[in-house]
Amino acid sequence: MSLQELDNLPGVTAQPDSATAKFVFNHTMLRVKNIEKSLDFYTRVLGFSLVEKRDFPDAQFSLYFLALVQRNEIPSDDAKRNEWMKSIPGILELTHNHGTENDADFAYHNGNGEPRGFGHICVSVPDIVAACARFEALGVDFQKRLSDGRMKSLAFIKDPDEYWVEIIQPTPL
Numbered sequence: 241m242s243l244q245e246l247d248n249l250p251g252v253t254a255q256p257d258s259a260t261a262k263f264v265f266n267h268t269m270l271r272v273k274n275i276e277k278s279l280d281f282y283t284r285v286l287g288f289s290l291v292e293k294r295d296f297p298d299a300q301f302s303l304y305f306l307a308l309v310q311r312n313e314i315p316s317d318d319a320k321r322n323e324w325m326k327s328i329p330g331i332l333e334l335t336h337n338h339g340t341e342n343d344a345d346f347a348y349h350n351g352n353g354e355p356r357g358f359g360h361i362c363v364s365v366p367d368i369v370a371a372c373a374r375f376e377a378l379g380v381d382f383q384k385r386l387s388d389g390r391m392k393s394l395a396f397i398k399d400p401d402e403y404w405v406e407i408i409q410p411t412p413l
Contacts, residue, residue: 267305267331268361270403271348275304275336277400282306285378286363286405288332289314291325300338307331308363332361350402360396360404368395368409375407386413 247254272278282288288306291314295302305325307314315321325331340346351358365371372386372395383396383404395407 264327264329266326266329267333269333269335270361270399270401271335271337272399272401273336273346273348274341274400275302275334276341278334278336279304281380281399282332282334285375285380291331292321302336302338304334304336305331306334348401350404352402352404358403360406362406362408364408364410366409368393368407368413371407371409 246252279290283290283306287308289309289311290304291307291309292305293302294305307325307328307330309328315324349357352360368386372382375382375395375397381398381402383398384391384394386392386395393408393413396404397407398404
């Protein structure tokens with residue numbers, strides 16, 4: 241579909257209001273049961289860097305902000321890091337409610353069981369075949385491998401809470 245055809249879909253405003261020109265889609269939040277497992281998955285498996293942690297002991301939860309950036313890109317000054325973090329796109333906020341990791345029966349709804357709701361997040365990689373081979377070697381759970389189904393150019397892996405992470409590459413396979 242061309243950009244002109246997209247602009248003509250019902251409900252689409254072809255020209256966004258100039259007041260929104262500097263808006264940034266900043267972050268998505270996922271609730272996680274076991275923060276250690278989730279941090280390991282998002283940092284070691286997917287390459288995110290932990291940018292900031294905020295604790296709320298009275299409310300018994302902590303927030304962890306991650307980004308797909310190199311550690312040397314993150315400002316070391318707290319105030320500058322906070323401002324920087326709020327100005328870039330693609331932050332992942334993991335919310336850990338203290339104690340959930342100790343309840344064997346506790347699980348968050350990942351949005352893909354009934355009733356369906358939230359679907360997935362997506363990470364773009366330069367070489368999807370190499371990335372999927374690495375995920376396989378690391379023992380990552382797959383929802384959909386490249387060889388599964390009709391869409392052979394994308395894969396889905398699952399994080400420790402079984403949230404789906406779509407894996408794509410910008411160029412054709």
